[in-house]
C-alpha cells in the first residue's frame with residue numbers, strides 16, 4: 379500500500395482528488411453514535427430548560443468533561459445551540475428528540491443502533507460464512523419495536539398514506555377494514571378518524587396486541603383487536619379493505635399462501651392496500667436496497683420486491699392492480715399498491 383503511494387507519488391502530489399465523500403460517511407456514523415448516546419442518557423430531556431454542560435452532567439450523573447464535549451459535538455451538528463456557557467435545544471431536537479413531542483424519534487433511533495450492532499456488524503462474516511442467525515429467543519417484534527414503528531409512522535409515512543387513501547371513493551364507502559400486522563394501531567386510528575363509519579380490526583401477534591396496540595386503541599369503539607399469527611389463524615372476513623404496511627417482505631413461497639388468505643378475507647371487489655419499500659431504481663431507492671441487504675445478513679428470508687414483481691405476484695394471486703402511488707421520501711422509498719379482488 380505505502381509502496382504504491384511512493385511509486386506514484388508525483389501523480390499523487392499533482393492530483394486534485396478529494397476523498398471527502400467517503401470521509402463524510404464516517405462523520406455521519408460518528409454523529410449517529412453521539413446522537414443515540416445523547417438520547418440514551420437523557421441529554422435532550424435534560425436540556426428542556428437551557429443550562430451549562432456541567433449543570434447538565436451533574437443533574438444526569440454523567441462525566442463532566444465528556445458531557446461538555448458531547449454538547450459541543452451536538453451543537454456542531456445543529457441539535458443544540460450554545461449561548462454563553464449555556465446549551466439549549468434546536469427546533470430539530472425539540473421536535474424529534476424530546477419525549478413529550480408527538481414526533482419523538484428516540485426509540486426509532488435506538489432501534490437503528492440495535493440493528494447496527496446486531497445485524498450490520500455481522501455483514502463481513504455473513505459474506506464469508508452465509509447468514510448469521512439471530513440469537514435464539516431474540517424477539518424482534520417486542521413492544522419496543524412497535525414503539526419504534528409508531529415513531530417511524532408519525533415521521534411522515536402515516537400522513538402520506540392517509541392523504542392517498544382519502545382520495546379514493548372506496549375508502550370512504552368502506553365499512554370494514556383489516557389492519558394486518560397493524561402493530562401500534564396508529565394507521566387503524568387514522569382510518570377511523572378519516573372515515574366515521576369505518577370499523578377496523580387490528581391484527582397482530584398476541585404480545586404486540588397486549589402491549590403497544592392496546593395502549594393506542596383500547597378506548598376506540600370502532601377498533602377491535604385480534605391477536606394471532608396471520609400465517610395460520612383466522613383473519614376474519616367480509617372486509618372492504620385490507621391494509622398491510624411493511625408486513626409483506628416475504629419469500630414468494632410464504633407470501634403466496636398469505637395473499638390467498640387475505641383474498642379470502644375480502645368481500646368481492648374488496649381492496650388490498652399494500653405499503654412497502656420497493657426497489658425500482660438502485661440509486662433513488664438506495665435505502666430499500668440497503669434494507670434488502672440487511673435482511674440477508676441474518677437470513678430471515680425477508681425480501682424487498684420491485685413494484686413490478688410485487689404487482690405480478692398480486693395479479694397471479696387473484697387481484698387486479700388499480701393504483702400504484704409513490705409516497706417516497708429520500709430515506710423511505712415506499713409505494714402504495716392497491717389491488718382489487720378479482721371475482722371468483
Ligand SMILES: C[S@@+](CC[C@H](N)C(=O)[O-])C[C@H]1O[C@@H](n2cnc3c(N)ncnc32)[C@H](O)[C@@H]1O
Pocket residue numbers: 519524527528531558559560561562581582583586606607608609622623624625
Ligand atoms: C414492520 S412492522 C409494521 C407495523 C405497522 N404495520 C407499520 O407499518 O408501522 C410488522 C408487524 O407485523 C407483525 N407480524 C409479523 N409477523 C406476524 C405474524 N405471523 N402474525 C401477525 N403479525 C405479525 C409484527 O408484530 C409487526 O407489528
